[in-house]
Amino acid sequence: MSQDNVTARDLMRSLPGVLRRFPFIARGLYYYAVKDDKKELTLGKLVERNASKYPNRPAILCDDQTITWQEFDAWSNRIAHYLKDQGLVKGDAIAVLLDNRPELLALVAGAGKVGVACAMLNTSQKGKVLTHSINLIEPKMLVVGDELLEHAEGIRKEIDLKHSNPFLYLADTNTLNIYGDAPEGYVNLAQEVSRCPSARPTLSNPVVMGDTVVYLYTSGTTGLPKAAPGSHRKFIRAYGGFGMLSLAMEPEDVLYCTLPLYHGTALLVCWGSVLAGGSAIALRRKFSASAFWDDVRRYKATTFGYVGELCRYLLNQPPSDQDRNHSLTKMIGNGLRPSIWKEFKDRFGIETVAELYASSEGNIGFSNFFNMDNTVGFSTAPYKLVKYHEGTRDPIRTEKGRLEEVEKGEPGLLIGEITKKWAFEGYTQKEATEKSILRDAFKNGDAWFNTGDVLKEIGCRHLQFVDRMGDTFRWKGENVSTTEVENIIDGSGMVQEAIVYGVEIPNTNGKAGMVTLVPQNPEADFDVDRLFAYLSDNLPAYAIPVFVRVTHAIEKTGTFKYRKVDIQKLGYSLDRPHEEVYAWLPGTSGYTRLTPELVSDIDSGGVRF
Missing domain, CATH: 3.30.300.30 (ANL, C-terminal domain)
Structure with missing residues (x-):
């Protein structure tokens, strides 16, 4: 296969590997295609399923901690009971300001079990930007880790939380049974949660797949960050589409994740894939190129989550005779440039690059299902690549007001059709949602999500990322x-x-x-x-x-x-x-x-x- 071409022959060569994954593919297609938003298929159910099937297998590895699926399920149940006892109900939200820690995943799972959504705050934000992000969601509570307490204290008087005891603190003890001391004005969350029952909560109004479980922030063209609601459906699609279809994850797999969990790539794609296999996720607070391979060997990781920049940093490290002394065979993420794709695979002995294209708020995603080089793969969602005004996110309209597709192989603005099956969940701000929708694009009454990204087809409906457009x-x-x-x-x-x-x-x-x-x-x-x-x-x-x-x-x-x-x-x-x-x-x-x-x-x- 040439760098910029995918042919039918390339796809045929990949078929033996695809056939070996057939049991995973069959299950993955089912979960990826589930449409019924009222179905009680949720993040909490996925956790509970793994706790029942693999109770003593590791769910999370972090530093010297190993948390099994049974322990994780019980922990998330205690969090669910605590939030419920505090009067939070389905549809409410809490804001979460934590580094990559097991507590973050437990909070998302526990809150999700009672229909409470977690707003995943970017840990780099502070001052006006952080204030805006929190107030945008109108959360009931804010959970703050000791490592980010200074960020929270700096804006404490500027945020509007809708609860009598809104500030929840998590000490940085790195031990489940040591709670530390909460600062004045904060509730010691770990201590309070430890007193709650570990039985699974029962609800009179059950949580369903269409309910919001997280808010992910995206930098928009209107200025300050926008919050994109993510339903349980997004976890289910990642579970089926990435964990089963792309990676064929199994209980023995360990996915090493240094990407921040406030990002969709880490939280939805990486953790969603782990959930699919009953596998373990190994967490690190911050990415370190020098410590990367030692961590991989320490956790016996088979998979890792990446963005393109991370891969370049690893390549920039001096070559070593240990470069292939590891168990990694798979990687999943986005932004791996064609210029380093083959070099990275060859140097570190990676077999599967599950490159993807998706956005936190979008209704369309691509996955490198056939393990081709230099491509984000293909999508079953309806999409088009259209002509655009250079330097903007705006498509070109003809004299009749319609959009025009680009010639095959030419870069075009990617747009995804909005249908009942391929819904656009949008943002918390209606005007921001509407701004991302292109109406009457090809016929009266149609609607398309404007990704703001330029891609091109390189053969067999496989796309390659070209650039981000406009004001981002x-x-x-x-x-x-x-x-x-x-x-x-x-x-x-x-x-x-x-x-x-x-x-x-x-x-x-x-x-x-x-x-x-x-x-x-x-x-x-x-x-x-x-x-x-x-x-x-x-x-x-x-x-x-x-x-x-x-x-x-x-x-x-x-x-x-x-x-x-x-x-x-x-x-x-x-x-x-x-x-x-x-x-x-x-x-x-x-x-x-x-x-x-x-x-x-x-x-x-x-x-x-």
Whole structure:
């Protein structure tokens, strides 16, 4: 198979492997295709099924802890009873601010058993952005881990929680039976939960597949994060589609996950796959390239969850005679670039790359079911690739107001048809949901979800990811909203205007953030260190612009729109000698003014971001 082509012959060659997975495929297709939102098929039921079938097998591995499926089910039941005793009912929500810890999964499962949804807060958020994310959901309670207490304390007076005892604390003891001491004003959640019964809760209004179980945050084009409700259906689809169809997970499998569990890739895809096999998930707080393979060997992991950036970091480690001394044979995730796909598989001996395409809020997903190279796979959902306006998320409409498909092999904006089977759950904000829907696209009355992403077909209905479009870009495995960053910069009082966008750096994944700005006082020297300090206080690290261009005017069109595409093409070059360009270099705590020598180092890969 060539890099950019999937042929019928390639698919035929993959058939022996597909046939070996046939028992998993048959079950996976059933779960992936379940339509009845009233069916009592939920995350809680999946946990209970594994507790019954594999009671003494490990469900979670973390540091020195091993938690079996039976123990995990009982733990989640105690959490369910606690929330129920606190007056929470089906349809309510709690906000969760925790690192990758077993408690996080127990909270999601336990809350889900009584119909309470968990808003999965991004642990990098703080200040105004975190306040917005919490208030958007109107949760009853906030669960805070000791490791993130400072983030919560910084916004405590700004958030509106709907409960008499809303602040719940989890000590960072790393031991199930040691609860620590809660700070003043917080309830010691672990201690309270330990007093609750471990029997499965009974409800007069049972939880069903269509009920919301999590809220996942996505950086949107309207500014601050948007919250996308995720129903139990999303876990069921991941359970069948990824755990069975793509990975054929079994009880002996261990999936090593360093991706943050507030992300859909980790929570839905990775944990959903683990649930499907009655397997174990091995957790690490933060990704570490140097510790990665030691952890894999320690946990005897057979699978791991990835984003493309993670794979590049592993490749950047010095080659070792231990590179194949491990039990990993499978990987699942998204963003593995064709430029490193084969190199990664060959160096580390990976057999199956279950690359996927999906979004937290979307109604369409792709999976590399046939284990082809350089593709997100195919989808059974109805979709089209259409012509779009360069540099935007907007499709091109004909004179008759209809969309046009691109030629086969040409990049196009991916849109997914919204039907009863392929519902679009949208966001908590109705206007944000409506903005993502394209109506009357090909005929009167039809509706399509606009992914905002550009992909192309490379044969046999297999797609390859090309780029994110419009006002969102991806950096360090995170989606960054340009409008969100612009709003924060505007609030600094240091600029007249600012425009944020993503720029490519050679030999890196995604796009690095860059801002072109006009200082509030163009006559004075711009205090770039003050800007960096302000951004550090108000933005997660991945959203802080890597590059800053200081200018006296930003060029606009005749209708006062920024010439964003032109500015983007300029990147961090020094082609405009009257402008200053700064970079946040790796390992530094501020911006450094670029010189021709530094630009050359960055372009040649001498500076690794």
